Amino acid sequence: MPIRLKLIIIFLVVAIIPIIFVSLVTFHNYTSSMEAFRFSQMRYLTANKAERIESYFNNLAANIEIAAGNQHVTGFLDNQLRKLESILGLNTIFLVDRTGKAIYVKNPLHRESALSNFYQEHKKELEAGKKGVFFSDIYPDSSSASGFSMLATAPVFSSGKPGGVLTGIIAFEVDMAVVYRLIQDVNGMGKTGETLIGKKFGNEVVFLNPLRHDPQAPLKRRITLGGRAGMPVQEAALGKTGYGEYSDYRGVKVIAAWQYIPSLGWGVVAKIDESEAFADIMNLKKLVILIILIVIFLSALMAVSIAQSVSGPIKKLTEGAQIIGSGNLDYKVGTNLNDEIGQLSRSFDKMTGDLKNITASRNELNIEIAERKKVEEALIAVNKELEAFTYSVSHDLRSPLRAIDGFARILMEEYNHKLDAEGKRQFEIISRNIKRMGELIDDLLELSRLGRKELACSSINMKEALDSVMEELKASLGERKVEFLVKEIPDAPADRVLIKQVFINLLTNALKFTAIKKNVIIEIGGNPEPGRNVYYVKDNGVGFDMQYANKLFGIFQRLHGQEEFEGTGIGLAIVKRIITRHGGEVWAEGKVNEGATFYFSLPK
Structure with missing residues (x-):
């Protein structure tokens, strides 16, 4: 094994292994701490919400017992109703005699219906209320602020105390809005966290409150017990308390904590999407991976550098000795x-x-300079011949194109009645292509003319030149609505005619590629920079992919099909030719479906 490779391997092993070990330990400790914190947070929120719900209903039970125990209950209710309603969030208060007849209804909105059928609608709750304080299930109520209510009932005795003669039943109708406010506070629960309550009915769990992800959930959203979705609320409704990672009612992975409220038969769940709860862990994971990759990269560079510093001179000396020994x-x-x-x-x-x-010969140097000069002169001559050839070909193509167009028109006029639909369609294709060929020839002639035309530079008012161009273009817009935003635009020394042509081509290009937009905005402006002025034309059209930006200013280069947007593909090439002759630059920026910005610079 070469000494260079040995040094690289040793250095990488010594540098990378400790970094990876420390990173993994740090990541593991942070992950454990974050998981423990999130579960602790959910357990605290669940316990807090359950405690607030129980406290509210304990207070409600105490108040209904006080009202029921007053021997002059109706007078007591009249005096205390406003206070009870505001504190407990009541819709109204009912008093029913032992036969089921409503003998007192404080709220006028409920009086007529209550006196007629209150007992029949709430027979179960009223009968249960004869035995002691009873809380009903939630039911829809269009008259309440939340759309849902529940009843709290208690017996009324003649003596005001249990053991006396049952004279009636008192019922508080509770607007569930006050309960929803207790549990639907999402402070500290991020964008996906929520608290919910559910209750077991048969083999289903019914949701009792509006959800953050389903405002219509009360009494409508149900989950079958034993199913895979909504495990936290299933556990809570079955009287269990706990926490863990499960799929919620949407099938989304969450971390949750749940608790059962025996007095109501409700299960309370606090949860947050796992992706949000552990977002910091994923960010740390990405950071750790990035750090490890950076360390590996830097370590590799250092290893290569150190190995090269040791083995490079030895290798170079060996190779040099061999080359010199061969006679070089x-x-x-x-x-x-x-x-x-x-x-x-x-x-x-x-x-x-x-x-x-070894010395450099002056004659050899002069010969090299002369040869380079000849090559440059030959290149200039070839470019001029190419421009002349382009002009000649474009000009000579006009006559046969006119002849083709003329004969096509004659055929359409004189033999139109003899052509079927397919023949007419083909003649229309011929006419469109003749028109496009004419536009292409005109653009080629214009491009050729720009190469021969002498620049007539003077200090021009760019704002006036732009206004003149915009007036011409606005006249051709018809009913199309386009908003032109003209920002500050500095003056510059340039050929006025050619610069107007630049603005015409760029604005025409912007109008063409915003044709499918309803609200078109085209912005034109410029900014002075050291040694030059930079101008731009910005639109909110279809834009383009930046990986193809280098093709925009080439002849016949198109980023969109002819069937989408018409054009010859020479307009931006003309812009580049004009700006290049002025000693400036052109470039563009854009995003697909978000618009494009075309820039050009002119020397000051």
């Missing part, structure tokens, strides 16, 4: 090293220098 006295093996190898290499160079003194 021009070869140098000298190094800047101050060790024995460096001294030996310099001795080799001195020996070869003494054998042959």
Whole structure:
């Protein structure tokens, strides 16, 4: 094994293994701590919400017992109703005699319906209320703020105390909005966290509150017991308390904690999506991997550098000795090293220098310069001949193209009635291609003309030139709505006619590639920079992929098909030719379906 490879392997092993070990230990400790923190947070939130719910219903039970125990219950209710409603969130209060007849309803909105059928609608709850304080199940109620209510009922005795004669039943109708406020506070639960309550009915768990991901959930969303989805709420509804990682009712992985409220038969669950809860772990994982890769890369560079510093001079000296031994006295093996190898290499160079003194011949240098000059002159001549040939070919193609167009029109006019639909379609294709060929010839002539035209540079008002171009283009827009935003644009020394052509081509290009947009915005502006001014035309059209940006300004280069957007593919090439002749540059930036920005610079 070469000494260089041995040194690289040793250095990498010594440098990388400790870094990987430390990174893995750090990542493991952080992951364990984060998991413990998240589960602790969910358990605290669940316990807190369950405690607040129980506290509310204990308070509600105490108040209904106080009201039921007052011998003058109706007078007591009249005096205390406003206070009870505001504190406990009640819709109304009912008093029913022992036969089921509603004899007191405080809220006028409920009075008529309550007096007629209140007992029949709530027979189960009222009968249960004869034995003691009873909380009903949640039921839909369009008159409540939340759309759902529940009843709290208690017996009323003649003596005001249990053991007396049962004279009736008192019922508090609770708006569930007050309970929902207790559990739906999502502070500290991120973007996906939520608290929910559910209750077991038969072999199903029914959700009792609106959910963050399903506002219509109360009494509508159900989960079958034993299913794989919604395990936390299943466990809670079955009277269990715990925490863990499961799939929730959406089938999404979550971390959750749950607790059972025996007095209500409710299960409370606090949960948050696993992807959000452990986002910091994933970020740390990416960071650790990045650090390890960077360390490996830097270690490899250092290993190669150190190995090269040791083995390189030895290899170079060996090769130099072989080359010089073969008769090539021009070869140098000298190094800047101050060790024995460096001294030996310099001795080799001195020996070869003494054998042959190489000097550069002035005549040879002049011959080389002359040859390069001839090549440059030949290149200029070829470019001029190419421009002349392009102009000649484009010009000579006009006459036969006009003849083809003329004969096609005559055939369409005189034999139109003899052609079937397919024949007419083919003639239309001929006409469109003749038109496109004409546009292509015109663009080629314009491109050729730019190569021969002398620049007539003067200080021009770029704003006036742009306004003139925009007036011409606006006249051709018809009913199309386009918003032009003209920013500050500095003046510059340039050929006014050619610069107007640049703006025409860039604005026409912007209009073409925003044709499918409803709200078109085209922004034109410029900024002074050291030694030059930079101008831009920005649109919100279809944009382009930046990996093809180098093709934009080439002749006949197109990033979109002819069937999508018409054009010859020469407009931007003309822009580049004009700006290049002015000593400037052109470039573009864009994103697919987000628009494009075309820049050009002019020297000051």
